[in-house]
Amino acid sequence: MPAKKPTVxxxxxxxxxxxxxxxxxxxxxxxxxxxxxxxxxxxxxxAGVANAxxxxxxxxxxxLHTALMERMTGELVEAALxxxxxxxMNPDGAIETTVQALFDTFExxxxxxxxxxxxxxxxxxxxxGVRDAVNQVAKQQGKRLGVSTDAAEDMxxxxxxxxxxxxxxxxxxGQLMGKPRNLIRDLAAGVLRARxxxxxxxx
Amino acid sequence: MPAKKPTVxxxxxxxxxxxxxxxxxxxxxxxxxxxxxxxxxxxxxxAGVANAxxxxxxxxxxxLHTALMERMTGELVEAALxxxxxxxMNPDGAIETTVQALFDTFExxxxxxxxxxxxxxxxxxxxxGVRDAVNQVAKQQGKRLGVSTDAAEDMxxxxxxxxxxxxxxxxxxGQLMGKPRNLIRDLAAGVLRARxxxxxxxx
DNA sequence: GATGCTATTGAAAAAAATGTCAATAGCGAA
DNA sequence: TTCGCTATTGACATTTTTTTCAATAGCATC
Numbered sequence: 154m155p156a157k158k159p160t161v162x163x164x165x166x167x168x169x170x171x172x173x174x175x176x177x178x179x180x181x182x183x184x185x186x187x188x189x190x191x192x193x194x195x196x197x198x199x200a201g202v203a204n205a206x207x208x209x210x211x212x213x214x215x216x217l218h219t220a221l222m223e224r225m226t227g228e229l230v231e232a233a234l235x236x237x238x239x240x241x242m243n244p245d246g247a248i249e250t251t252v253q254a255l256f257d258t259f260e261x262x263x264x265x266x267x268x269x270x271x272x273x274x275x276x277x278x279x280x281x282g283v284r285d286a287v288n289q290v291a292k293q294q295g296k297r298l299g300v301s302t303d304a305a306e307d308m309x310x311x312x313x314x315x316x317x318x319x320x321x322x323x324x325x326x327g328q329l330m331g332k333p334r335n336l337i338r339d340l341a342a343g344v345l346r347a348r349x350x351x352x353x354x355x356x
Numbered sequence: 357m358p359a360k361k362p363t364v365x366x367x368x369x370x371x372x373x374x375x376x377x378x379x380x381x382x383x384x385x386x387x388x389x390x391x392x393x394x395x396x397x398x399x400x401x402x403a404g405v406a407n408a409x410x411x412x413x414x415x416x417x418x419x420l421h422t423a424l425m426e427r428m429t430g431e432l433v434e435a436a437l438x439x440x441x442x443x444x445m446n447p448d449g450a451i452e453t454t455v456q457a458l459f460d461t462f463e464x465x466x467x468x469x470x471x472x473x474x475x476x477x478x479x480x481x482x483x484x485g486v487r488d489a490v491n492q493v494a495k496q497q498g499k500r501l502g503v504s505t506d507a508a509e510d511m512x513x514x515x516x517x518x519x520x521x522x523x524x525x526x527x528x529x530g531q532l533m534g535k536p537r538n539l540i541r542d543l544a545a546g547v548l549r550a551r552x553x554x555x556x557x558x559x
Numbered sequence: 560g561a562t563g564c565t566a567t568t569g570a571a572a573a574a575a576a577t578g579t580c581a582a583t584a585g586c587g588a589a
Numbered sequence: 590t591t592c593g594c595t596a597t598t599g600a601c602a603t604t605t606t607t608t609t610c611a612a613t614a615g616c617a618t619c
Contacts, residue, residue: 163583163584163585163596163597163598164585165585165586165595165596167596168595171596171597187478189477192577193576193577193578194575194577202597203597204598205578205579205598205599205600206597206598208577208578209598213577213578214576214577214578266476268525269475269524270476272472272525273390273476277528277532281532284533287533307539310530310533310539310543311540311544313529314518314521314525314526314529315518315544315547316521317521318521318524318525321475321520321521322471322475322516322520322521323517325475325480326517329483329484329486329487330509332513336510337514337517340513344518344551348547365614366566367566367567368565368566368615369566370566371566374567395605395606395607396607396608397606405568406567406569407607407608408570408608408609409568411607411609412565412566413566416607417608
């Protein structure tokens with residue numbers, strides 16, 4: 154007699170939860186293994202679902218990529234605004250807090266990898282949210298430090314470049330050079346901190 | 357009568373020249389279109405040869421990737437050493453020259469894209485040459501500025517992170533924010549220059 | 560010339576990755 | 590309970606990318 158087809162028990166989620174589960178798995182893959190690991194098969198495996206499920210929710214692998222970028226940039230912007238708000242609440246030590254938050258976001262949370270991926274694939278269009286966030290934070294911090302919005306914006310841009318560079322390359326570069334784990338991050342943070350303090354002093 | 361199979365005239369190169377031709381094409385692809393464009397077909401087309409030719413010279417697509425990384429890191433190290441030598445020959449304005457050379461290398465010459473690619477694919481093993489170059493330049497410049505090799509090395513590391521960040525993200529980020537073409541690069545270069553001058557002043 | 564070596568190539572196989580589809584199975588609502 | 594909706598799935602189809610292979614053709618040497 155023919156054996157019954159073995160059926161695996163299924164987890165049925167709400168659509169949103171299902172998408173979220175998949176995107177979280179994909180984000181982990183991106184952070185740990187880089188964009189090259191974002192294949193349909195690998196994402197599906199990491200999320201614990203069938204490939205067809207991924208297709209069902211995102212339509213195509215590109216759809217998944219797009220959704221992932223949007224998710225991660227959303228998280229990034231949110232983190233930035235939260236840090237700025239925090240700085241406003243607590244002016245003493247605001248600079249230090251903000252600098253650390255910036256470097257944390259780009260290093261630990263994978264934002265630097267996201268940014269690199271976007272750059273290498275030419276998908277900067279998606280980042281309008283980032284522009285608005287930078288504008289907003291610049292206005293806020295300019296007022297706080299007593300400098301023009303434009304000057305604050307420039308400082309933020311340098312800070313971003315530093316944090317992205319350190320977040321993306323700091324660990325590996327430090328390891329390559331036989332330096333302590335956080336040296337490069339600390340050096341970069343020091344540069345930014347000095348810059349912010351100087352600006353505050355001048356105002 | 358059966359038509360003769362049309363044959364395309366072939367260019368037969370020395371093995372080394374053939375490899376070089378292919379690698380140069382691949383390098384251009386990497387710089388202009390990012391690592392995702394490094395498919396066998398695209399590289400072969402860019403180099404003007406058949407796919408099988410690429411396979412013949414590099415064994416596999418991974419072999420090509422490896423060879424390309426080695427080639428580009430070699431160029432990078434060479435440029436770094438040349439810039440350091442130049443600085444030694446001409447101490448006045450050495451800082452400015454060096455800073456500009458650093459940013460040029462990482463922005464225009466594609467080194468930042470290479471570095472990002474290496475980082476995202478986890479291929480930092482290949483960079484021992486870079487470590488040695490940094491060591492060497494640090495010793496040189498430390499002596500020139502009158503500071504310890506270690507301090508010089510730290511400054512170089514910050515400079516690298518800045519230049520890589522600016523080279524990789526500067527253009528796109530500036531454009532996104534509606535800034536002048538070179539603003540971010542110039543800001544970043546200014547930060548590094550200030551740092552170097554301060555170090556020189558202290559010594 | 561003729562010969563040997565091997566870089567080069569087109570074509571086709573193999574492998575990898577993406578996409579399609581009909582059937583199944585949770586789950587909430589009637 | 591039964592029904593309807595649809596998230597989920599395995600199996601298969603399609604497309605893309607890599608790899609193999611036998612034949613060809615430059616070029617140096619004799």
